[in-house]
Amino acid sequence: MSEALVASRAPGTDTSVPGVSGARQFWRRLRAQRAALVAAGIVALLVLVALAAPLLTAIEGQDPTTYHPSLIDSARGGVPVGSLGGIGGDHWLGVEPQTGRDLFARLAYGARVSLGVALAATLVQVFIGVVVGVAAALGNRWVDQLLSRATDIIVAMPLMIMSLALLAIVPSSFPRPVLVALVIGLIAWGNIAKIVRAQTLTLKELDYVSAARLSGWGAWRIARRELLPGLAAPVITYSALLVPQNISVEAALSFLGVGVKPPTPSWGQMLTAADVWYQAAPQYLLLPAGALFVTVLALTVLGDGVRTALDPRAASRLRVGTGRRREAMADAGASAGATTADAGAGTVHASSGTVHASSGSADASTGSADASATKEAKA
Amino acid sequence: MNGFGGFVLRRAIGTVVTLFAISVIIYLVFYATPGNVAQITCGPRCSPVQVHQVAQQLHLDDPLYVRYWHFLQGIVVGQDYSTGTSVQHCSAPCLGLSYQTDQQVTQLILTKLPVSLSLVFGAMVLWLVLGVGTGVLSAWRRGRLSERMLTGITLAGVATPVFVIGLVLMIVVCGQLQLLPFPQYVDFTDDPEQWAWNLLLPWFSLALIEAAAFARLTRASMLETLAEDHIRTFRAYGVGERSIIGRHALRGAFAPVIALNANNVGSAVGGAVLTETLFGLPGIGQELVHAVNVVDLPVVVGMVLVIGFFVVLANAVADVLYAVADRRVVLV
Numbered sequence: 001m002s003e004a005l006v007a008s009r010a011p012g013t014d015t016s017v018p019g020v021s022g023a024r025q026f027w028r029r030l031r032a033q034r035a036a037l038v039a040a041g042i043v044a045l046l047v048l049v050a051l052a053a054p055l056l057t058a059i060e061g062q063d064p065t066t067y068h069p070s071l072i073d074s075a076r077g078g079v080p081v082g083s084l085g086g087i088g089g090d091h092w093l094g095v096e097p098q099t100g101r102d103l104f105a106r107l108a109y110g111a112r113v114s115l116g117v118a119l120a121a122t123l124v125q126v127f128i129g130v131v132v133g134v135a136a137a138l139g140n141r142w143v144d145q146l147l148s149r150a151t152d153i154i155v156a157m158p159l160m161i162m163s164l165a166l167l168a169i170v171p172s173s174f175p176r177p178v179l180v181a182l183v184i185g186l187i188a189w190g191n192i193a194k195i196v197r198a199q200t201l202t203l204k205e206l207d208y209v210s211a212a213r214l215s216g217w218g219a220w221r222i223a224r225r226e227l228l229p230g231l232a233a234p235v236i237t238y239s240a241l242l243v244p245q246n247i248s249v250e251a252a253l254s255f256l257g258v259g260v261k262p263p264t265p266s267w268g269q270m271l272t273a274a275d276v277w278y279q280a281a282p283q284y285l286l287l288p289a290g291a292l293f294v295t296v297l298a299l300t301v302l303g304d305g306v307r308t309a310l311d312p313r314a315a316s317r318l319r320v321g322t323g324r325r326r327e328a329m330a331d332a333g334a335s336a337g338a339t340t341a342d343a344g345a346g347t348v349h350a351s352s353g354t355v356h357a358s359s360g361s362a363d364a365s366t367g368s369a370d371a372s373a374t375k376e377a378k379a
Numbered sequence: 380m381n382g383f384g385g386f387v388l389r390r391a392i393g394t395v396v397t398l399f400a401i402s403v404i405i406y407l408v409f410y411a412t413p414g415n416v417a418q419i420t421c422g423p424r425c426s427p428v429q430v431h432q433v434a435q436q437l438h439l440d441d442p443l444y445v446r447y448w449h450f451l452q453g454i455v456v457g458q459d460y461s462t463g464t465s466v467q468h469c470s471a472p473c474l475g476l477s478y479q480t481d482q483q484v485t486q487l488i489l490t491k492l493p494v495s496l497s498l499v500f501g502a503m504v505l506w507l508v509l510g511v512g513t514g515v516l517s518a519w520r521r522g523r524l525s526e527r528m529l530t531g532i533t534l535a536g537v538a539t540p541v542f543v544i545g546l547v548l549m550i551v552v553c554g555q556l557q558l559l560p561f562p563q564y565v566d567f568t569d570d571p572e573q574w575a576w577n578l579l580l581p582w583f584s585l586a587l588i589e590a591a592a593f594a595r596l597t598r599a600s601m602l603e604t605l606a607e608d609h610i611r612t613f614r615a616y617g618v619g620e621r622s623i624i625g626r627h628a629l630r631g632a633f634a635p636v637i638a639l640n641a642n643n644v645g646s647a648v649g650g651a652v653l654t655e656t657l658f659g660l661p662g663i664g665q666e667l668v669h670a671v672n673v674v675d676l677p678v679v680v681g682m683v684l685v686i687g688f689f690v691v692l693a694n695a696v697a698d699v700l701y702a703v704a705d706r707r708v709v710l711v
Binding site: 061149151156157158159160161163165166167168169232244248251252255256257258274284292293296297301 | 396405406538541546547581645646650656672674679682690691
């Protein structure tokens with residue numbers, strides 16, 4: 001089952017071979033999706049804030065770790081002085097209850113941790129996944145059996161539980177953010193290895209790879225020169241969806257108190273603190289929760305966009321509601337051919353649209369030209 | 380061996396092998412640790428002599444494979460442990476004794492298991508109903524405003540970490556509106572009504588997120604089925620939309636939903652750990668977090684193994700169910 005699911009999620013083998021035109025096509029398709037563009041903008045902003053955190057907090061004149069006891073109203077149980085949680089010119093987003101630490105600084109530095117750990121973890125996952133997947137596909141039967149079974153076992157391990165447990169046994173002297181990234185990366189590479197293996201098996205049979213093999217190229221050279229370019233599309237697609245997942249896991253681990261530890265600020269930790277304050281100062285929760293929500297949402301939408309741009313056929317099945325019209329229009333020409341391969345699903349509608357409209361439900365197609373495209377065709 | 384029976388048998392053997400491999404890996408990883416277990420167990424104020432005694436008591440000086448062999452023996456036939464003066468018998472399946480409390484890990488897990496199972500299974504019912512229901516609704520109302528709103532909401536659901544929604548629910552429902560009291564776990568056998576009432580919030584926290592994924596999957600598979608030729612034939616014969624959606628399209632979503640449900644058991648257990656911690660439910664998750672914080676290795680290893688066992692088992696059962704639900708699956 002799980003294999004079947006992964007296989008069905010894996011981008012199809014009919015993606016056009018990336019080259020110069022492939023990259024250009026990718027950007028064209030990505031730009032055509034309004035939601036993905038907005039998401040990309042938000043992600044860019046977040047990355048900017050993360051990178052410029054020291055600069056921004058210097059402008060504010062604060063840092064993430066200094067306590068400000070004078071801003072805390074101990075008579076009211078430790079909530080910040082003032083009505084808006086201490087928001088003002090000195091503290092742009094107010095201060096933390098109890099400690100009085102500057103919230104903007106903690107949020108900005110927290111973005112560094114969140115994004116940094118998630119990206120590093122994704123890189124580890126992709127590296128291991130690609131190496132294992134390619135080796136399994138190119139190796140002999142025993143290598144394949146060994147690596148595939150190992151992958152199955154890795155996939156069977158629940159990520160949260162395993163990382164929670166693994167984080168317990170490493171001495172606390174080890175730099176914590178690096179450790180969290182490593183642990184997530186070392187546990188959750190199974191699915192990407194499966195996708196890479198399946199894709200490599202397909203690519204291996206293609207003529208240009210056979211030609212390289214017949215020319216006497218070694219396995220390493222074939223893997224690097226002929227196979228890796230063909231793997232780019234599925235790997236990028238899957239990694240784009242891994243990043244938001246990793247952000248959630250890091251935040252969850254830090255929330256449980258085993259991830260990134262104080263004094264390093266992280267969004268998950270801020271939520272732990274908010275847990276205590278949920279009655280006295282509920283607004284304090286909104287900042288880390290909102291930051292986390294917006295970041296994961298933006299990255300997920302961007303990941304969806306990347307998938308649509310790289311593999312319109314597979315993505316159209318799971319397409320989300322926003323920005324469909326332009327996206328479908330951009331796709332309509334490009335993927336009319338691809339749809340034909342889609343097990344007989346909705347090819348007729350994609351090209352004409354009128355056939356279907358006559359049946360009274362113009363929007364039943366899940367082919368790449370869906371509801372909106374059909375309506376466009378009618379109009 | 381061919382046919383359905385052979386497929387089930389091969390899957391069963393594969394499951395046992397996977398479980399064994401997981402137990403070896405987990406045992407080796409956790410007990411070949413760089414941290415000094417004896418020192419941690421004994422506490423920071425122990426003298427080197429005391430630390431040495433503890434190490435002997437826990438058999439930490441034996442080679443790793445000997446200790447793993449003892450561990451396996453414990454699971455199969457039980458084991459005797461000397462705890463200082465007295466000898467404690469730990470009957471099979473024995474997962475060892477807690478370093479901190481000398482309690483049997485198996486007993487500890489058994490006392491915590493009902494809470495976690497109540498949480499996960501209750502939430503599972505909820506996320507299947509909510510998720511599949513939303514998916515059917517948005518496939519039915521496709522192209523309309525209500526469908527766009529539903530897809531927007533489910534996308535937001537997919538993107539929200541479980542503890543964020545839990546915190547928000549807690550603040551709004553318990554804090555601001557005071558609709559529900561802060562959850563206090565009541566055992567089902569004591570008072571079923573209070574049991575459900577207190578678990579309502581945790582169930583929703585865990586289920587809302589998972590439901591979003593099911594809604595997306597249900598909608599996608601139904602739309603895929605709706606585009607197939609036989610549905611057009613049904614329409615041409617004048618079969619009503621309600622019957623097409625409810626009977627024919629829904630059937631196409633059946634197998635993928637089963638598959639996703641098994642795939643999600645792992646993440647749901649992770650979510651359960653967060654939910655339990657958040658709401659203070661005395662389940663396995665909360666105990667695991669505690670054991671991790673005090674580096675109580677036997678408890679950590681035992682719990683990870685038990686959770687791994689459930690996840691692997693769920694996957695195997697789903698494989699079989701999937702094959703039953705969708706005969707097109709190639710039985711390999």
